[in-house]
Amino acid sequence: MTSQGTLGVAVIGTGRMGADHVRRIDEVISGARVAAVVDIDEARVKTVADGIEGAVPYTDPAAAMADPAVDAVLIASPGPAHEAALLTAFDHDLPVLCEKPLTPDPASALRVMEAEQKLGHRRVQVGFMRRYDADYRKLKALLDGGAYGRPLMLHNKHRNADTPPGFTDAMTIHDSAVHEIDVTRWLLDDEITAVRVLRPAPTGKAAEGLSDPQLILFETAAGRLVDTELFVTCGFGYQVGCEAVCEGGTARIGDDHGVFVNTAGHWGGAITPGFVERFEEAYDRQVQHWVNATRRGEVEGPSCWDGYAAAAVCAAGVRAQESGERVAVDLIERPALYR
Numbered sequence: 001m002t003s004q005g006t007l008g009v010a011v012i013g014t015g016r017m018g019a020d021h022v023r024r025i026d027e028v029i030s031g032a033r034v035a036a037v038v039d040i041d042e043a044r045v046k047t048v049a050d051g052i053e054g055a056v057p058y059t060d061p062a063a064a065m066a067d068p069a070v071d072a073v074l075i076a077s078p079g080p081a082h083e084a085a086l087l088t089a090f091d092h093d094l095p096v097l098c099e100k101p102l103t104p105d106p107a108s109a110l111r112v113m114e115a116e117q118k119l120g121h122r123r124v125q126v127g128f129m130r131r132y133d134a135d136y137r138k139l140k141a142l143l144d145g146g147a148y149g150r151p152l153m154l155h156n157k158h159r160n161a162d163t164p165p166g167f168t169d170a171m172t173i174h175d176s177a178v179h180e181i182d183v184t185r186w187l188l189d190d191e192i193t194a195v196r197v198l199r200p201a202p203t204g205k206a207a208e209g210l211s212d213p214q215l216i217l218f219e220t221a222a223g224r225l226v227d228t229e230l231f232v233t234c235g236f237g238y239q240v241g242c243e244a245v246c247e248g249g250t251a252r253i254g255d256d257h258g259v260f261v262n263t264a265g266h267w268g269g270a271i272t273p274g275f276v277e278r279f280e281e282a283y284d285r286q287v288q289h290w291v292n293a294t295r296r297g298e299v300e301g302p303s304c305w306d307g308y309a310a311a312a313v314c315a316a317g318v319r320a321q322e323s324g325e326r327v328a329v330d331l332i333e334r335p336a337l338y339r
Helices: 016-028 042-050 061-065 079-091 106-119 134-145 169-188 280-295 304-323
Strands: 007-012 032-038 056-058 072-075 096-099 124-127 151-159 192-198 214-220 225-231 239-246 249-253 261-263 266-268
Touching (some): 016 032, 016 072, 016 280, 032 042, 032 061, 042 056, 056 061, 072 079, 072 280, 079 096, 079 106, 124 280, 124 304, 134 239, 134 249, 134 280, 151 169, 169 214, 169 225
Parallel strands (some): 007 072, 032 056
Antiparallel strands (some): 151 239, 214 225, 261 266
């Protein structure tokens, strides 16, 4: 870091999320600067770097991480590239904020987790940004405080207006329901042990071969039940919500539609168009927390264990989709580093 303590960050991947993180570090948060940007597309990465004072473009993540100006790494490349980037970061003992997924499958996530354990300390925060959303944080505090007794069930909803071309059933689990998987584990402080996927009559708006909507049921180690309505081609906007049912009451988030108006001939409010708009503040808060912790020499937030557990539940979820049966989640014993 510089004498002022500014964190030099290498952002790996300059697609939608990576470019947004470059903007966030450069314009929104404090305590960090973009020291390097990395993408296999040489023209694109040069264009991104040209707009950031002091940012050096690279096409090779290893070369960027060897740059002495780089103190930390933000990985926003496609999931299959994460493992190699994470292992290279470990070689340099660099702190990492890794966009979800940690890796796309449990086996590769295990390899990353084992490599981090060999370092003897945590280096990775996984980008499950809902943990930094104001509403989810309030719900977590309420459940942890015990004011309404033990939580017994969660009801989740996750709706997208539409999906990109080529979106598959497996992607509804890996790219969409993975967020409910993480917040379920986090809100309840409980592991998911089994998954079922039910398929109601499909919407006519879904692409051929895509089953939509779906109802996903989780069982947890403590005997709770969690359902998630997943509707990724609803057509009208982006809606995320969660209701916790406790022994002595319920608590719900996700109903805030901003300004509610009454005017000639109609009443109502707006529906958020997409996840970036809905969770913009959560993304800002997540990166700021990561920068602050890194500058203190600490690692906090979702760990490699959380990334591995999510991957294991996703794998069970895809098998449940394919079989129509209840599928148990295969988890190793939680290592000491992540307890």
